[in-house]
Structure formats: structure tokens, C-alpha cells
Amino acid sequence: MTPCPSSEQLSAFLDDEVSESRAGELREHLRICPSCAAELEQLMAVSQKVSESPAPHLSQISLHRLHVRVDEAMDQGLLRFVRVFNVVAACVLIAGSAWLMMRTHEARTVESTTPAAPPWVDVAEVSDTPTGAYSTPAAAWYLADDRGDESP
């Protein structure tokens, strides 16, 4: 006769959780060992008692409550998304505004620090480089006449 298996092995055998070869050995042993057979019978009785105990039933009201709670959680998820979206949008807006303000400030600073051209530069440009109405032939003749030139 093979040595008696441990109670743990009998429990696994009961659950069909031992290899086929080991199950064969155990079946053979159980056939000739009343002590192990009694042990297995006790384990089977416990297992049967537990698995056949009446199952608690979830009432229709409880099931309804469960669905309502799930719906609330779904809505909260949506609200959370909207909130996150709002926060992101606000951040983008603030960052954009700050960037624009900085750009405006920089432009003003450059404007104020650039030295202004002396007043005669403009005068010289106007007199030396006639533009607009003065660039027409009539204007050229007039200016030439005014300066005392003989030809434009």
C-alpha cells in the first residue's frame, strides 16, 4: 500500500486539481485505506455543505439602487471630464493672455529704447528724394525752377 496522502492532497484531489497519474494512485489508495476514505468523505461533506448553502438574493430594490448608483458614478465621471476640460481651457487662456501681455510689453520697451532720428534727417530725405506728388514731371520742373536749375 502506498503511504497515506496528506489532507491537503486529498482536498486537491476532491477539487480535481491533481495530475491524472496522481489521481490514479490516490483512487487506488482510497480503495484500500478506510482512514483516508473517511477523511475524504468529511472533506466532501464540508464542501457540499458550503456550496449548497442558500445563496443570499439581491432584491429588485437593491438592484435598482445599484443601477442608480452606477448612473450617478457615470454622471460624475462626465462632470469630472467637463471640470478638467474647463481647467485646461482656463490655463490655456491665462497662458495665452500672459504671453500676449509680455509681447506687448517687449514691443513697447523696444520702441522706447530705440533712439529717434535727428530732425534734419527727415528734412534731407524729403528735399533730396522727392516722393509722391513731387516725383511727377510737373513737380520736378517746378522744383528745378525753384532751385534755379536750367534743366530738371
Place this chain on the structure above:
Amino acid sequence: MVHNNPEADDIELLRRAGGGDSTAFHALVDRHAQRLYRLAVSLIGNAADAEDVLQETFIGAHSGLKSFQGRASVKTWLTRILVLQAAQWRRSRQRKKTRAMDDAIPAAPAGSEAVMDVQAAIAKLSPEFREVLVLREFEKMSYEEIAGVLDVPRGTVESRLHRARGEMRELLKVYLP
């Protein structure tokens, strides 16, 4: 929908729920609520708290829809969430109990084991033993599946289950042949 294969149905419902179909998620709730409720009552020990844990389980499942990768069945996935929620509930209750002084809870009267029913006997087990026992006896899960749900080695499941049955045998001895 294919009704011959519940797992395929579950995965289809889960896929639709992940795409924002709330009806599909409610259908999933209907399919698994009773089974998970039984587990919750066994793990928690009372109906009111079991209902709360069940609600948290489905809320957790909904927020984790995208994380389901299909490595385990939907049934195993939901069961795992329930077991984790039950463990969290136990921890929070433990904190409350510690604050409210443990010794204020009256001890069970002597001889109460004699009239103990199966649920009460299960409640007497340690959480680790209770988990493996209910997953095996109620859910008929294999040792591998239980190991996956509890995130423990298969050998641990075998050992815990054997010891849980040993304790149950003692607690229910008056009912056994």
C-alpha cells in the same frame, strides 16, 4: 449577440460600455450582480455592507473599463475587483474599530457554534481562508483562477483551501456525518 457563449457576450458588452454605451454596462451589471452579491455577503458578513461593496465594485469596474486587457475573463476581472473592494472595506472598518475601542464589541455567547449556520461559520474564518473557500465553493473556480484573482501562487491557494476546510469542519461538526 451570441447567447451560447456568456464570456463572448460579456466581452462584447464590455467593449460597448468602454465606447460609452451605458446600456451595455447596465446589462453587465444585471448579468453579474446576483453572483457577486453572494460573494460579497460571504466576504463581508452582512447584507447592507455587501451591497455597498457591490456598488463600489461596479463603479470601480466602470472607471477601469479601459484597463481591461482580456487576459482574464470578465467574470474573473469583476471578481477580482470585488475581492479588492472587500479587502478595502475590511481595512477601513478595522481603522474605525480601532478608533472605537475593540473591547466594546460583545463576545459571542458560549456554545453559539452549535447553532451556527454556514454563513456564520464562513464569517468566522480569516479573510484569506474565506476568500479561497467562497471562490472555490460558490464560483467553482479552479486553483489557477483563484490564484489569479487573489494574486497569490497556486500552492498558496491549495494550502489555504485545505486549512479553510479544516476550520469549517470544526465549526460545522454538529451538522456533519
